[in-house]
Amino acid sequence: MPATAQSHQPRRRRRTTRLLAVAAGAVTAGALAAAALPGTASAGEGHDGHQPGRYQDVQLLSFNDLHGNLEPPAGSSGRVTEVQPDGTTKTVDAGGVEYLATHLRQARKGNPYSITAAGGDMVGASPLLSGLFHDEPTIEALNKLDLDVTSVGNHEFDEGATELARLQNGGCHPTEGCYTDKEFEGADFPYLAANVLDEKTGKPVLKPYWVWKNNGVKVGFIGVTLEGTPDIVSAEGVKGLQFKDEVETINKYAKVLQGQGVKSIVALVHEGGFPASSSYNYDCDSPGADDGISGPIVDIAKNVTPQVDALVTGHTHNAYVCTIDDPAGKPRMVTSAASFGRLYTDTTLTYDRWTGDIARTAVKSANHVVTRDVPKAPDMTSLIDRWNTLAAPIGNRPIGYISGDIGNTGTESPLGDLIADAQLAYGKELDPETDLALMNPGGIRAPLTYAAKGAEGDGVVTYAEGFTVQPFANTVNLQNFTGAQLIQVLKEQVSGSNEAAPKILQVSSGLTYTLDLTKTGPDRVVTDSIRLNGAAIDPAATYRVATNSFLAGGGDGFPTLGQGTNDVVGADDLKALEQYLTANSSATDPIAPPAADRITIVR
Structure with a gap:
């Protein structure tokens, strides 16, 4: 097995491969540096056998705060507000994992360098279809969505760290047993919890970071939840855990990744902000929009090390695509895709193969509506029908x-x-x-x-x-x-x-x-x-x-x-x-x- 420190070769969907990638031991900085040298096999020949150019666009698809909403959310929870060209607004019905799957799969077409990441609260506070089964249906759906990585959110701790570990690693529920004739396999993607420590060991309860690799391109991800999680989760859910400062934690692991030769870094932060407009396509950076966004994420973004190239955020259930200056005064993209699977964010990270870093001036991003006018993904329909059959007598x-x-x-x-x-x-x-x-x-x-x-x-x-x-x-x-x-x-x-x-x-x-x-x-x-x-x-x-x-x-x-x-x-x-x-x-x-x-x- 190759030494791939918490790394992953993209789009490998066999569970055995994913588990090996997540569980791999640490690689030395020298090994990663050697892999990045121009002209080596790892740094890479292109998919057509030719040497790739200096710059490579990497597609980052992201969403947050799904909360187990597999079926289209009802009422206002299933709509988004859209600014029209004339300045008026309208509401659009949105959400539902059958449609989210179709939109993400369509977005990936023609993008061989594509990553899908999430900003936490994938589970917890879920509708009955998922919540009745302790969110096993949502993890199964996220596997089918080809989610690559997510941070934890506060709701991942609603049932405690032991249950979160089960969602990551698999196994039937400890008191209710197996809901189907197959044992629950767990998540094919890593949950990241860099700032959530076990009080006894002082170590993160799950992986703190993860590295995506494709043909010499490397992008590191650091995942944190809000430090104030104990204030909004039951005492039993956070028993035995410590929640550390978001900025200090991200900066710590950014140095670790840099030391391993990973210079392109994205922070998945389950903390958010409050945009000046409720419309998902509001121009946060438009002239005169100095107060385009407020809230905790602003201070976090202003203090996270410039080594981090973008922040995918969540928690406040708001939609925004903003640039906020890093400590060096350089604009940096900060995004959030509302909640309940109503939006997804498509961000282009332009990777410089010579430096191994993101060319920040070329980063572009936009939120897109998960409209319901596209075909439903048949595999998601089958998943929903199967779990609904089990839930129907109660629901x-x-x-x-x-x-x-x-x-x-x-x-x-x-x-x-x-x-x-x-x-x-x-x-x-x-x-x-x-x-x-x-x-x-x-x-x-x-x-x-x-x-x-x-x-x-x-x-x-x-x-x-x-x-x-x-x-x-x-x-x-x-x-x-x-x-x-x-x-x-x-x-x-x-x-x-x-x-x-x-x-x-x-x-x-x-x-x-x-x-x-x-x-x-x-x-x-x-x-x-x-x-x-x-x-x-x-x-x-x-x-x-x-x-x-x-x-x-x-x-x-x-x-x-x-x-x-x-x-x-x-x-x-x-x-x-x-x-x-x-x-x-x-x-x-x-x-x-x-x-x-x-x-x-x-x-």
């Missing part, structure tokens, strides 16, 4: 009825109110003294849509749809808080770690307050406006609060929610939603979308 069961779409967007969303009401009702079953419920918006993964899907019928909510809305299997927990603590919780929505990007809790019926966005910091929550069933919150009184287990552990930047007392742990939050829908709706009397009028917004 097709009706659990409620709605009279219209119940959305999950906005500072306060109708679906957020509905879920909070469901948790309050369930909390009162556990303890009649329960006063209110709080729900984190990030735990609501999709809207409830009225339109018929398949044979379910208009307005019918199936278990599969409920699972797509709340896929985390969090429990509903009850805790006691003082009124002073409750006020502090509401202020933590817009202060501390949430000051720059507020996380507004969805509140149950009876809790009202004013959010004044003209102010700054915690003052944005107007203390005197907070009411429960019309009465002011008494700082000295005790209140019984229902939350999911993630919030009850202080997640999402709410440390005060981790200080509750008199804990009671109930069933999972999806059961609470199911019970509420079943008890409060019928085919003749469906639930109407809540008004979302509990939080008064001052702008």
Whole structure:
């Protein structure tokens, strides 16, 4: 076996070859340097037997935050906004792995030097089709997509490092066993986790970097997730792990790759930004667009070593193709392809065979819509049908009825109110003294849509749809808080770690307050406006609060929610939603979308 340090010869799809490539031991810097010398076999003859030219275009196809969305996402989650030539916008239906496969395969045609990479959150918070089977269907689909490499995201740790290792290496689920007559084979591509360390060993829990090689061209990939992953994943999911600074980690391994003779480097960073426009084709670098993008990825990009030639990012579910100056003041491409497989990014990296580096001035990139007007990939259709057959007895069961779409967007969303009401009702079953419920918006993964899907019928909510809305299997927990603590919780929505990007809790019926966005910091929550069933919150009184287990552990930047007392742990939050829908709706009397009028917004 050749010495190929965490390297891979492209488009080899036999699993044995891929595993050997991922598991190979480290090669010496001298061996790689020798392979790069002009005129050697490795540096390369062209595919036609002639010596290649100095510059070689390398196609980098990328996407991020798929979250197990194999079928086309519903509602707004399955659309993108497109700027038209006249400046107006329109929405385009997008997504679905059957279409994503077709688009990627068409894009690769005529590109012998093509890499497909991803920016994390391939799994986790997945619809029932994948989530019910612990995301084995998504890994199988990614293998068929010919994904070459991905970073981990925060959701890769939803079920802990042991389960992530199973997705990488294969094997049947430890408690549920095999779902089919074949043992799960795992990912044909490497997951990279350079900044995720085992607390005991101090070493990355998965490979930190990987090298793609083709005919003398070498491109290294470093994969990291956001350092703040422990703040947005359950404590059990990150138990025994350390998450290190993204910039320091990338710079460390860029030096390692440089020392091995790999000078062309791409960072896969599961952290993102907020573009000035919601349109996927907005020109981030247009004249006057100095503030074309903001958020954590800007500081990361400005500080990652110039040795890195491009950043593929994610996490914020936004679409952008921007250049951000590196520490040397040189523009560098930073991209993100929204989420749920609605877009893919096509980046051209111009590789200089003389230097082994990317000619940055020649890099170009664009996001493309995964439209649904192309033929479906038959192998993906077969995969979806096979897993749907297994999921159907559970997923097709009706659990409620709605009279219209119940959305999950906005500072306060109708679906957020509905879920909070469901948790309050369930909390009162556990303890009649329960006063209110709080729900984190990030735990609501999709809207409830009225339109018929398949044979379910208009307005019918199936278990599969409920699972797509709340896929985390969090429990509903009850805790006691003082009124002073409750006020502090509401202020933590817009202060501390949430000051720059507020996380507004969805509140149950009876809790009202004013959010004044003209102010700054915690003052944005107007203390005197907070009411429960019309009465002011008494700082000295005790209140019984229902939350999911993630919030009850202080997640999402709410440390005060981790200080509750008199804990009671109930069933999972999806059961609470199911019970509420079943008890409060019928085919003749469906639930109407809540008004979302509990939080008064001052702008």
